[in-house]
Amino acid sequence: MKNKGIRSILVPVLALAALTGVLLVPSCKKDCKSADCFDRKTMLTDIGNKVIVPSFVEFATASTQLETEAQAFCAAPDIAGLEIVQQRWKETAYAIKKIELFQEGPVKNALLYPMIDFWPVRTNDVNNYLANSTTITKQDLNSKGSTVKGSPVIEYLIFDKTGGNSAVLDRFTTAADASKRKDYLLALTDLLQDHAQQLSAEWSGTYLSTFTQNDGTGISSSSNSLVNELFALEDYIKGMKVGAPAGKKDGNLYPMNVEAYYSSESMAFIRVNLDILEACFKGGDGQGFDDYLDFTEAELDGVALSKVISDQFGVCRSKCDAVTMPLSDAVSQQPAQVNELYTxxxxxxxxxxVDMVNNLGITITLNDNDGD
Incomplete structure (x- = not known):
């Protein structure tokens, strides 16, 4: 009788459980702390909307303003106009340092980044193109290689580390090739603006959805690609932007191989790179890889790995601040500070x-950068 009573109670309970989906089996999903259980779609949506798209929109806006001011300067060249063009170039270049992180998708598909930001500038190529071209138009320039176009070439034309702005102005007014030089600047800024508008439109349009929907964990997933881009850019900053000119590769200093040599913006560019890396890591003010790591309860020596990484961004930023002169000078005059930044x-x-990749189960697909 006792067994029969227990059975009479259990049968309806089990039947009810089968109908409602409630059960007697603990929910592993609720308690799951593995990377597979994290809501990557929300994270990718926040990174896309709060970090990536605004960066491309900023690039498009800045490049349009640069083109407008270049037109005004070439119509009536003077020092005041040149200074405005230089400022607009800096704003555009800072925006480029943000999109430098996001080279998958539209940038990669159209092979555009080398056309936008090939450096160090090949001055011989630029000078030869200027000398050997009868006329310079955007269409002609677009058919040429990356060494004669993009932001670094604009920098080379509008800055002079030795002669200053008066020397630059002379080249646009009294030099024999002044008219052609103006045509070159106009073609450069026009083409750069075209590239910026194209990328902004694609990211703001259909590609953002493609990016956020690709929320798996496979080798081609958005999160896997983005983590690879994060450490690849950081490695590039360390190896090529700091290490190479500082002699980390062969012991010789190469001050002219710093980024943005002619404008002395090398350190500013590195700071912008670090800022966008951290913004992507944190998802702006939304969900980011820091939350992804927190979800998995990742730690390093008893400290949340997200905090360790966030704090290290601050350390790197403070080491940038310790370099108080152009990097081209600092490699010889402030070697200790440059070495601390590199370290x-x-x-x-x-x-x-290593730590983030291992905790999130990321597959490394990008090779190390040279220069270290």
Missing amino acids: ELQRLLVYLK
Whole structure:
């Protein structure tokens, strides 16, 4: 009788459980702390809407303003107009340093980044193109290689480290090739603006959805690609932007191989790179890879890995601030400060490429950058 009573109670309970989906089996999904259980779609949506798309929109806006001011300057060249063009170029270049992180998708598909930001500038190629071209138009320039177009070429034309702005102005007014030089600047800024508008439109349009929907964990997923881009850019900053001119590769200093040599914006560019890396890591003010790591309860020596990485961004930024002169000068005049920056960038790289990658189950697909 006792067994029969128990059975009479259990049968309806089990039947009810089968109908409602409630059960007697603990929910592994609720308690899951593995990377597979994290809501990557929300994270990708926040990174896309709060970090990536605004960066491309900023590039498009800045490049349009640069083109407008270049037109005004070429119509009536003077020092005041040149200074405005230089300022608009800096704003455009800062925006480029943000999109430097996001080279998958539209940028990669159209092979555009080398056309936008090929450096160090090949001055011989630029000078030869200027000398050997009968006329310079956007269409002609677009058919040429990346060494004669893009932001670094504009920088080379509008800055002079030795002669200053008066020397630049002379080249646009009294030099024998002044008219052709103006045509070159106009073609450069027009073409750059075209590229910026194209990328902004694609990211603001259909590609954002493609990016956010690709929320799996496979090798071609958006999160896997983005983590690879994070540590690849950080490695590039360390190896090529700091390490190479500082002699980390062969012991020789190469001050002219810093980024943005002619404008002395090298350190500013590195700061912008670090800012966008951290913004992507944190998803702006939304969900980011820091939340992804927190979800998995990732730690390093008893400290949340997200905090370790966030703090290291701050350390790298402070080491940038310690370099108080153009990087081209600092490699010889402030070698200790440059070396400290290099060391802390290396530490950040390990946190991203080893600790973060391992905790999130990321597959490394990008090779190390040369220069270190």
